Amino acid sequence: MGALFHIEGVPIGITSVALALIASMGGFIFGYDTGQISDILLMPDFLLRFADCSSGATLETASSACSFTDVRSGLIVALLSIGTLAGALMGAPVADFLGRRYAMVVECGVFIIGVIVQITTTHVWQQFAVGRLISGLGVGALSAAVPMYQAETAPAQIRGSLTATYQLFITFGILIAYCISIGTRSYNGPSSWQTVVGIGIAWPVILSVGILFMPESPRWLVFHDKSDKALRSIALVHGMTREEAQDHPLPNKYLAEIQNNVEFERQFAAESGWLDCFRPHNKVLYRTLLGMSLQSLQQLTGANYFFYYGATVFQSVGISDSFVTQIILGAVNFGCTFGGIFIMEKFGRRWPLILGGIWQSMWLFVFAAAGTAKVPQDNPGIGKLMIVAACLFILGYAMTWAPGIWILIGETFPTRTRAKQASLATASNWVWNFLLAFFTPFIINAIDFRYGFVFASCNLLGAFVVYFFLYESSDLSLEAVDMMYIDPACKPWTSGRWTPAGYSSRKDIEEQGKAAQAHKGFAPEENRVEHANGTEKTTTNEGKIPGVNGSPHLKA
Structure with missing residues (x-):
């Protein structure tokens, strides 16, 4: 078969890359469904069929004669998030029972049913909203299963990069949705929006067929x-x-x-239940709450404020063609995610998230301050500044918080409760996704662009949480990450120096991998092990396997 390439002396097969790309179609489904609704809400035929219109409204006058109430637009957008919340919670038992691959196949089938429900209505907005609810069940379950499968199956040396492809495909899906929407908006009749929604069936078909050719999580x-x-x-x-x-x-x-x-x-238990996710032993509760907090804070960065309502927002700042502006934002989001993959692999998890939170906060303050100081419609310069600030915010988000949180969901939890903890964390994401999607129209009507100040503050809170509570998990196997969290000497701000017993630094892990690949031992008689608190001890490493012999697990 042969290796495709080597990293840190460890062979990486083409299957590693293939499984990451195919599984990431789950992210593409998520992104495509997220990106399409912003533009669909502005399509004349969709407005004419589902919005409140004045008498005599036609396709030509629908944009000015028809409008959605805040409740109706909020439900159409946000019911997807209710479905994803339920789907994320159901994803854990399904993934544990069927396995990660077959769970994805079932979840793709659920999504397809939801799409069919949406495109078979022409006048009942409630049916369209329920279709999004059903599709959300599949999206939510996939959002829990895919990063977990990628993290459990990918080699540790490229786990961050491969898991980050999930976020890359989310951004790609958003961008493709924008591009298809701008291509179909001129269609007469319901095909303008039915085409956008119906094409969504192709993506779960690709995923459900392709994943069957990939290996199951070891x-x-x-x-x-x-x-x-x-x-x-x-x-x-x-x-x-x-x-x-x-x-x-x-x-x-x-x-x-x-x-x-x-x-x-x-x-500790033959089987794991939901209550096990909330037991303080071995910092399981700590990690559950940390995962839920990080996923919630990812939503509270404000990114979906632009992705769900971006076309409406930019229309309000005087942009004549908000569809084009959406494509620009989507392209920035997609392009910068490539940088995010590099950053997360090169610089770890903690500092990119801390600096990203500060960067995002800064540009949201600019966005909100500019929109509050002057009326954007009457001041073209202010409108342009707000677009630039939004793009720079998306740049920081795409390179830090967007890929970083999905990587952490796959590598923070212990094996026995990983599926359930990942589901709880992802469900937290969808709770806030729903709240923001539903209440954003009301909030905008009340405080307008000052909404940006709220998100800016949440970004600073996110940087604070990462610094004081998140452990640095890059370059470690999932088993070593578990050991790090339960090491009482290790603190979040010193975790970047933590290594498994028998190693003086994480560089030694790389050398051990090279030695194993060369069929040679890596067992110096004695190693000086520096713990996170700065103390040292001497340990014999003869014949030891990191995380097996000499592991804190066996001393517990």
Whole structure:
């Protein structure tokens, strides 16, 4: 089979890249559904059929003669989020029972049903809204399953980059929705909006077919006593056949780490329930609350203020063609996410999120202050400044908080409760998604562009939470991340220096990977291990596997 390339001396197979791209179609579905509604709400035929119109309104006059009430537009936009909230919570038991891959297939089927419900109505806005609710069930479940599957299956050396492709595909989906909308808005009749919605069926078909050719999560397989299949899954992502993996130290080392971690977790319970996510032992409750907080704060950055209502917002600042402005924002969002993938892999998780929160806050303050100081419609310069501020906000968001939070959802939680904790965290995202989508029209009517000050403050709060509560998980296996969180000597602000027992730095992990690939041992007689609190101890590393022999788990 052969490796596609090597990182830190570790072979990376083409399957690693393929599984990330195919699974990320779940993000594309999410983004496409998010991006389409902003433009659909302004399409003349959609307005004529579903909005409140004055007598004698026609297709030519619909834009001025028809309008949605705040309640109706809020429900059409926000019922998707109610569905995603329920879907995210249901995603955990489905993913644990069926496995990560088959769960995605089922969730794609649910999304397709929702699309069919939407495009088969021509005058009942409630049916369109219910269709979005049903589609939301699939989107929400996928938003919990996909990052978890990617994090559990991808090699640790590129886990951040591969998991970040989920966010990349979200932005790509938003951009494609904008582009298709601007192409169909001139169509006569319901095809102007039905085409945009109906094309959405293609994306879950691609995902549900493609994912069946990918390996299952090795951690799910080990947890269900299928170690042989888990070894094959690990082998595939490293470009090896099962026969090559049998005697190769690298996949066997990773398999041993996973087995050790699963056995440790089974000492506490044979099965995990929802209540286990709220037990303080081993900082499980801490991590549940942290994940829920970070996902909530991602929504409170204000990004979806622009994605859901961007066309309406830019229309209000005097932009003649708000559809084009949406495409510009979508392109900035998509293009900058590539930078986000690099930043998250190169600089870790904590500092990009801290600096990103500060950057986003600054430009939202500019946006809100400009819109509050003068009326944008009467001052073209103010309108342009607000567009620039919005683009610079999206630039920072796309490179930090957008990919970073989805990466963390996949790598912060222990194996036994990971699916349920990921669901709870993602559900928190969708709760705030709904609240913002539904109440934004009311809030804008009340405080107009001062709404930006609220989001700016939330971005500063996000930077604060990351600094004081988030541990640095880059460059570590998922099992080592679990060890780091339960190490009492490690604090969030010192976690970047934490390493598993037997290593003096995270650079040594890279050297160990190179040694294993070369079929050589990496076992100096003694290593000086610097803990997060600055103390040192001497440990023998002869024949040890990180996270297995000499692990804090076995000392518990």
